[in-house]
Amino acid sequence: MATPVRLLVSSGEPAGIGPELTIRLAQQRQPFSFAVIADPVLLQQRAAMLNLPLQMHLVAVDEPWPTSSPGQLNVIAVPLAKTSAAGMLENANADYVLRMLTIAGHAALNHNVDAIVTAPVHKGVINEAGVAFQGHTEFFAELAGNVPVLMLLACEGLRVALLTTHMPLRAVADAVTPEKLEHTLRLLHRELQQKFAISSPRIAVLGLNPHAGEGGHMGREEIDVIQPVVARLQAEGMTLLGPLSADTAFTDDHRRRYDAVLAMYHDQGLPVLKTLGFHRSVNITLGLPFIRTSVDHGTALDIAARGIADTGSLQYACEQAVLLANASR
């Protein structure tokens, strides 16, 4: 029998729903081996609040982990700086979150695990604590040696990649450059072939402006940047559609025509994906030298430790990490 895939799960912002989602992941027998990075005291407190059984085994990243039964959890212990109350952000714990991500990233780079899965972090509190932080995507890209990466979110029937990620809307138009677009399309094309076994990927490229610029009357990025890059790569043999008007690019009919869509910015693509598949979607960082998946939601401070957080996306992120890991074996 093949060895089960080994996943390392970071529990994310301690005041959010990440810790309880990892505890709930451990309530069922899973078809993969996993350990969670967290403060064990925090996990014990949240398990008690939710009335869930929890027996922890403290383990190390570079050693074998015991097989867990439901209610048992392998834990890589990292201490909080300050006790965390559910729903209450604490600047002092920003370093705890970053240490968990650093441990996860190094474990993946050192091949101690097959993949890493991240529960949500709060970008704002890390910045409030004085550390410039855009997101996991950018953090792991830097940790891996400043490699170019691409954020892709996927649910049944839709894959959305983002040309730009965590930046103010005001800066987006300037970031849509021919170099960035060409590089991103090549990366997406390659990763769809290699990670998703799609031999000739069909990629839809969205316009930036309403109606894809309306022939230049509502913005010129489509004419000056997007169309020339699309034409150049089409001439090389890539199957690219677009630039498409974003307002109709996600209709059922359109979605049947492509394997992935490249949105120009975060809120052009993600609201559609979350409407179609919230709690059943995964976030995958393409371009990294290791597999990293994540949930489709944030820290949900408003419902932390109330026992109502949906575990679907964390479960799906783990399952997708297993698929990607098996495909790369």
Ligand SMILES: NC(=O)C1=CN([C@@H]2O[C@H](COP(=O)(O)OP(=O)(O)OC[C@H]3O[C@@H](n4cnc5c(N)ncnc54)[C@H](O)[C@@H]3O)[C@@H](O)[C@H]2O)C=CC1
């Ligand atoms: N992968 C990550 O680390 C991500 C982190 N974030 C961060 O999360 C923080 C909060 O972001 P928001 O925009 O408020 O989004 P959010 O996803 O945390 O919350 C939006 C709404 O969805 C609900 N919700 C979220 N996850 C849920 C779940 N599993 N079950 C049931 N309801 C759920 C929340 O209760 C809230 O009403 C921000 O700092 C953001 O940067 C956001 C997205 C991804």
Ligand SMILES: NCC(=O)COP(=O)(O)O
């Ligand atoms: N909305 C997706 C998101 O913010 C996830 O970002 P990251 O932390 O995975 O880079």
